[in-house]
Amino acid sequence: MAMSGILKKIGEPSYTLLEYVVLITLMMYVLTPLLWLLETSVNTDPVPYLSIPKGITIDHFIAVLTNRPITGGYAAHPVYMTRWIVNSLIISGTTMIIVIILAVLASYSLSRLRFRGKNLLMTLILLSGFMPRMAMILPLFQLCRTLGLVDNLIGVAIVVASGTLPTQIWILKGFFDQLPRDLEEQAWICGCDRVSAVFRIILPNVGPGLAVVAFMSFLSGWGAFTIPLILIRREYLFPISLGIASVFIHNPGEIGLVVDYGPTCALAVLYAIPSIALYILLRERLMEIRLARLEVR
Amino acid sequence: MNLKVLKIKTWIRDNLDQIVLSLLVVPALVLIFTFQLIPSAWTIWFSLTDIALVGKKALNWSFVGLKNYLDMITDIDFWRSMNVTIQYCAVSLVLRFTVGILAALFMTLSKVKGKILIAAIFLLPSAIPGIMHPYVWISMLEPKYGTLNTILKFFGLPPQSWTYGAVVESLIMINTWAGYTFTMILMASAFKSIPREYYEVAEIYGASRWQKFRKVTLPLIKFPLILCLILIFKEDIDDFTYAYMFTGESPRPDFKTELLSLYAYHKAFHYYELGFGCAVGFVIAIIVFVLTLLQLRVARV
Numbered sequence: 102m103a104m105s106g107i108l109k110k111i112g113e114p115s116y117t118l119l120e121y122v123v124l125i126t127l128m129m130y131v132l133t134p135l136l137w138l139l140e141t142s143v144n145t146d147p148v149p150y151l152s153i154p155k156g157i158t159i160d161h162f163i164a165v166l167t168n169r170p171i172t173g174g175y176a177a178h179p180v181y182m183t184r185w186i187v188n189s190l191i192i193s194g195t196t197m198i199i200v201i202i203l204a205v206l207a208s209y210s211l212s213r214l215r216f217r218g219k220n221l222l223m224t225l226i227l228l229s230g231f232m233p234r235m236a237m238i239l240p241l242f243q244l245c246r247t248l249g250l251v252d253n254l255i256g257v258a259i260v261v262a263s264g265t266l267p268t269q270i271w272i273l274k275g276f277f278d279q280l281p282r283d284l285e286e287q288a289w290i291c292g293c294d295r296v297s298a299v300f301r302i303i304l305p306n307v308g309p310g311l312a313v314v315a316f317m318s319f320l321s322g323w324g325a326f327t328i329p330l331i332l333i334r335r336e337y338l339f340p341i342s343l344g345i346a347s348v349f350i351h352n353p354g355e356i357g358l359v360v361d362y363g364p365t366c367a368l369a370v371l372y373a374i375p376s377i378a379l380y381i382l383l384r385e386r387l388m389e390i391r392l393a394r395l396e397v398r
Numbered sequence: 399m400n401l402k403v404l405k406i407k408t409w410i411r412d413n414l415d416q417i418v419l420s421l422l423v424v425p426a427l428v429l430i431f432t433f434q435l436i437p438s439a440w441t442i443w444f445s446l447t448d449i450a451l452v453g454k455k456a457l458n459w460s461f462v463g464l465k466n467y468l469d470m471i472t473d474i475d476f477w478r479s480m481n482v483t484i485q486y487c488a489v490s491l492v493l494r495f496t497v498g499i500l501a502a503l504f505m506t507l508s509k510v511k512g513k514i515l516i517a518a519i520f521l522l523p524s525a526i527p528g529i530m531h532p533y534v535w536i537s538m539l540e541p542k543y544g545t546l547n548t549i550l551k552f553f554g555l556p557p558q559s560w561t562y563g564a565v566v567e568s569l570i571m572i573n574t575w576a577g578y579t580f581t582m583i584l585m586a587s588a589f590k591s592i593p594r595e596y597y598e599v600a601e602i603y604g605a606s607r608w609q610k611f612r613k614v615t616l617p618l619i620k621f622p623l624i625l626c627l628i629l630i631f632k633e634d635i636d637d638f639t640y641a642y643m644f645t646g647e648s649p650r651p652d653f654k655t656e657l658l659s660l661y662a663y664h665k666a667f668h669y670y671e672l673g674f675g676c677a678v679g680f681v682i683a684i685i686v687f688v689l690t691l692l693q694l695r696v697a698r699v
Contacts, residue, residue: 117509124504127497128519133545134575135522137537138530149536150543199429207426210419224694227628229430231686232438233636235663236679239672240440244433263433266426268629272584275621276591295415309587316583324528346529365530373525377518380583384517388590 142370147362161367181337182368185344188254190375192329192340193322195258196265200318201311203262204269209299211270212277223274226267234264234327242331252335260328265321269314276310277303308387315387316380323376341372438683445677451670459673466677476678478653479661486566486657487634493574494630498581505582506589517586524579532643535572565644565654572640577633581626588622589615624697628690635682638663658682 141147145156168182211223241260242251250256280303288298304311326342333339339347345368410417445466449459470476501520505513526534538545539560547557560568596614605613638660645655647668656664659682666675 120504120508120510123500124508124510124516127500127504130497130575131519131523134534134538135526137545138526138534149533150540151537151545151548152543203426203429206422210422214416214419214423216420224691226427226430228687228690229434229438231632231683231690232434232441233659233662233679233682235636235638235659236441236666236676236682237437240437240444241433244437244440259429260433263429266430267434268625270426271625272622275625276587278621279591279618307591309591313584313587317580320524324524326528342527342529345527362533365533369526369530372527373522376525377521380521381514381518384514388587 138366138369141362142366144363147366149362161363162371164364165368165371181339182341182344184337185339185341186371188338189323189340189342191254192258192261192325193319195255196262196322196325197315197319199258199262200266200269200321201315203266204273204314204318205304205311208270208273208277209303212274223271227271230264230267238327238331241328245332251332252338253332254338254340257325257329257332257340258322260332261322261325262318264328265318269318272317273307273310273314276307280306312383312387316376316383319379320376341368345369345372441676442680444673445680447673449673449676451667451672453670456672462673466674467681469674470677470681475649475653475656475661479656479658482566482654482656483635483658486570487631490570490573490577490634491627491630493570494577494634495581495626497574497578498626499585501578501582502585502589505586520582521579523576528576528639531572531576532640535568535575535640535643539568561644569640569644569655573634576640577630580629580633584622584626585619588619592618620697624693628693631689632686635659635686 137151140151140154142161143157143159144152144154145158145160146154147161165182211219245251245256245260248256250259284302284306285298288302289295293301324342325340326346329340329343333343336344336347345365446461446463447459448455448462448465450456504510505517505520510516523531536544541547541557541559541561544560546560550557558564592615596618597610600610600614635657636659638657641655641657641660642663644650645660647664649656649661649664658678662675662678662682665678666672
């Protein structure tokens with residue numbers, strides 16, 4: 102009996118063991134570099150490589166959250182840590198709202214309309230962002246100065262949104278295209294007009310697509326670095342990504358010029374929380390597909 | 399005259415639905431046009447001039463036609479960096495895609511428990527600030543105290559010079575680590591959006607594992623899959639953050655890290671030849687353009 106059980110197991114191999122091996126390998130790849138970040142954020146004596154901490158402290162986190170001036174080589178920098186966090190939230194929140202509204206409108210329309218040259222228009226939208234950002238720095242700055250978007254958080258959000266919008270329209274159109282047309286037509290027959298059909302039938306069924314668009318647009322605002330670097334001059338208007346660079350790192354990108362590893366890593370740990378929280382929230386709320394809903398009615 | 403107005407009015411009434419529908423796409427197009435296409439066109443214009451970043455030529459620049467492009471294709475460094483870029487992008491594309499798909503599978507379809515924790519861990523590289531990536535990886539790759547060499551030493555293996563000898567491998571390792579999340583997020587949603595009922599129906603008809611994948615899963619995830627490939631390639635050819643971190647303000651003597659985008663950056667911001675940098679930028683855009691059209695054509699989406 103037991104023997105046949107084992108034979109059966111060998112006969113049709115369960116993938117579970119293989120799955121765990123792959124999963125653990127991937128996790129090690131993802132987490133090993135981050136050990137240093139976590140360790141340094143609580144280490145009393147931070148160093149730029151992984152070490153066993155002599156003592157553990159939450160002082161770095163307190164320093165970050167109370168805007169304590171940094172005592173380092175470049176002490177002249179004012180620190181507006183809490184203000185920067187608010188700025189980042191404004192930028193990423195605005196980006197998210199702009200992108201969700203415009204991407205839903207555009208991709209729904211492009212999914213339902215039929216006209217000659219639609220594929221051409223879609224291709225043009227996708228290709229519109231293909232100039233390397235680096236080559237666009239000067240024109241973008243001049244354009245935004247003309248439009249009064251320099252030193253303006255909403256301006257940063259608009260430019261960031263325009264950069265991620267083509268991708269998000271494409272993603273969302275894919276989800277809209279996948280929905281059976283009958284679903285919407287059934288809703289019309291049941292007496293829904295177009296708008297309420299969209300809100301009650303279409304949008305709940307593209308939940309996973311909305312989750313991607315919401316999360317990716319939030320992330321593009323939260324992580325934006327180049328665009329605020331070009332557009333924001335006043336230090337109290339910096340987003341947190343730029344703030345980290347300006348306070349702790351004399352010359353961003355060049356290695357070895359960090360002033361203070363402890364608070365930097367503490368800030369980086371805090372910085373990771375909103376994105377992960379948002380993703381988990383979206384996952385809980387939007388990722389369950391509800392195709393059965395119409396059949397129940 | 400009146401008849402004409404009437405005709406237009408009836409046409410509008412008959413096609414109201416279509417007209418409203420097409421107006422919905424306008425706001426997005428306006429935003430994209432203003433902040434993407436206008437600066438891009440401006441960049442293309444710059445690429446036809448001898449504009450410099452600083453100095454006399456920054457203000458008194460003049461139109462030079464295709465001179466920048468001719469200089470580029472006769473520059474041996476351009477072709478060397480093209481070679482570096484092709485190898486880097488190809489390997490990076492495969493790895494970012496594979497790791498991303500695997501992570502997405504673990505977050506959605508696999509039977510492994512604790513999906514929320516898995517998702518949170520896999521999101522970490524894109525959740526920490528990008529400005530910290532170089533420092534995180536220096537802690538890994540540092541030759542004397544770095545984590546990787548400590549691990550190698552623990553197993554009795556010889557330490558490697560990650561930042562010098564194996565610099566391209568290190569670059570790809572970092573880029574994959576920082577960049578698989580895009581594929582993961584998109585594909586996780588794509589997997590989730592496949593209605594369970596489809597598989598149930600397939601099972602009733604006695605479909606095998608492979609048939610279920612071929613006939614149910616693949617057609618439904620083909621579109622996001624192609625989109626991932628296109629956007630990964632675009633990002634890899636565009637972004638030189640990690641290459642810059644091993645290079646600095648001027649090209650390395652061994653030229654191993656000189657990606658096209660970094661080559662453009664060095665030309666524009668180190669040698670101050672902004673016009674030339676813009677020309678390289680436009681060439682990058684054309685490469686992406688052609689490859690994207692090719693992928694869309696092959697995949698027929």
